[in-house]
């Protein structure tokens with residue numbers, strides 16, 4: 720598993736919060752604000768769904784991998800914009816390890 724990739728990317732994203740928007744895509748997203756970042760998350764979610772459907776039809780999963788990477792990346796930018804990192808999400812997933820999905824759902828407020 721490449722868990723260090725997430726940590727390295729999170730460190731880069733943190734650094735880009737104070738970078739120049741003209742030389743950094745991430746800095747340009749931060750400068751445009753949360754609504755633009757959420758727009759990208761929505762766009763990449765849709766593209767991921769379409770790529771998953773296409774993968775079933777074509778048997779080729781390469782676009783699905785590419786679009787999912789775009790989606791994960793933009794959700795990490797969203798989290799970073801709100802001063803959260805991947806650790807918070809990984810901690811939550813780890814907390815759920817011993818819970819079945821149905822049990823976890825029943826425990827939600």
Ligand SMILES: N=c1c2ncn([C@@H]3O[C@H](COP(=O)(O)OP(=O)(O)OP(=O)(O)O)[C@@H](O)[C@H]3O)c2ncn1[C@@H]1O[C@H](COP(=O)(O)O)[C@@H](O)[C@H]1O
Pocket residue numbers: 728731735742743744745746759788789792
């Ligand atoms: N992993 C990524 C990554 N994945 C996708 N993208 C960018 O996300 C965008 C994908 O959205 P689109 O295809 O819709 O692109 P677009 O048409 O340019 O976007 P819009 O103008 O429509 O908003 C592209 O510009 C991709 O280059 C990424 N940009 C950066 N990273 C990582 O973030 C680091 C910092 O990037 P910079 O801030 O650019 O230095 C990089 O070193 C990478 O590790």
